[in-house]
Amino acid sequence: MPELPEVETVRRGLAAYVVGATMTAVRVHHPRAVRRHEAGPADLTARLVGQRIDGTGRRGKYLWLVLSDGSALVVHLGMSGQMLVGGEPSRGDHLRIAALLDDGTAMSFVDQRTFGGWMLADMTTVDGTELPLPIAHLARDPLDSRFDVAAVVSVLRGKHSELKRQLLDQTVVSGIGNIYADEALWRARIHGARLADSLTRPRLTGVLHAAAEVMAEALHQGGTSFDSLYVNVNGESGYFDRSLDVYGREGRACRRCGSVIRREKFMNRSSFYCPACQPRPRPRRN
Numbered sequence: 001m002p003e004l005p006e007v008e009t010v011r012r013g014l015a016a017y018v019v020g021a022t023m024t025a026v027r028v029h030h031p032r033a034v035r036r037h038e039a040g041p042a043d044l045t046a047r048l049v050g051q052r053i054d055g056t057g058r059r060g061k062y063l064w065l066v067l068s069d070g071s072a073l074v075v076h077l078g079m080s081g082q083m084l085v086g087g088e089p090s091r092g093d094h095l096r097i098a099a100l101l102d103d104g105t106a107m108s109f110v111d112q113r114t115f116g117g118w119m120l121a122d123m124t125t126v127d128g129t130e131l132p133l134p135i136a137h138l139a140r141d142p143l144d145s146r147f148d149v150a151a152v153v154s155v156l157r158g159k160h161s162e163l164k165r166q167l168l169d170q171t172v173v174s175g176i177g178n179i180y181a182d183e184a185l186w187r188a189r190i191h192g193a194r195l196a197d198s199l200t201r202p203r204l205t206g207v208l209h210a211a212a213e214v215m216a217e218a219l220h221q222g223g224t225s226f227d228s229l230y231v232n233v234n235g236e237s238g239y240f241d242r243s244l245d246v247y248g249r250e251g252r253a254c255r256r257c258g259s260v261i262r263r264e265k266f267m268n269r270s271s272f273y274c275p276a277c278q279p280r281p282r283p284r285r286n
Contacts, residue, residue, distance in 0.1 A: 004175030006223035013233030033096035060174025078116025141175030164192025
């Protein structure tokens with residue numbers, strides 16, 4: 001699913017194209033796309049019409065539009081969601097929601113697998129930051145200007161759990177998914193199965209810095225797009241997949257040491273690592 005760089009790419013596109021515009025019509029084409037809005041499709045469309053889009057926001061893998069009444073339109077891209085902006089609503093079988101704007105453009109939510117969706121939410125203040133209520137529990141992400149590396153390291157030091165599992169926990173650090181966790185761990189030369197509380201503060205700090213570094217690089221290239229599902233608001237794919245050092249490179253040579261990259265199962269997904277640069281932790285003796 002899209003991770004921080006891909007979601008931030010979409011947010012920046014929306015900030016450039018729709019902020020300042022007013023929604024004049026909204027149509028929900030598939031009710032599953034608004035299942036998180038408990039009041040239903042009719043309520044969502046009625047409340048959106050006439051709303052001006054005053055800004056955008058993002059935390060981790062979630063983004064939102066700030067509306068003129070002070071509420072937020074929270075967008076979760078799920079596995080395959082796209083927010084597209086154009087002269088008319090997107091065409092095709094996967095159009096889920098379409099909003100017409102007063103400047104003549106359309107903002108479409110397209111989702112092949114229908115795991116994502118829209119919902120309206122009130123805003124709240126958490127640690128000095130305005131957030132939609134449904135995502136107020138999420139931790140800051142490594143690209144947040146107020147991300148506290150030392151505080152997150154302290155949390156990780158208290159976790160008797162695999163480091164990769166903790167990197168994927170959005171209440172510990174948000175925005176990191178499977179791709180960038182593997183890339184950060186490779187850069188830090190740490191196997192994801194290492195227990196977080198067994199690592200020193202400098203090594204954990206190095207992992208978080210590596211995560212910030214690789215995601216910033218991915219963002220510069222429009223994110224990682226393995227297929228046509230991950231696109232910006234203009235329908236264009238990112239190209240950071242060409243720069244990945246370990247994710248998806250099973251059987252190929254490590255760019256650092258030449259060893260063969262391996263893949264293993266982890267939490268119903270795949271992890272990729274270099275057995276030489278990132279040796280697996282030895283089993284503990286009883």
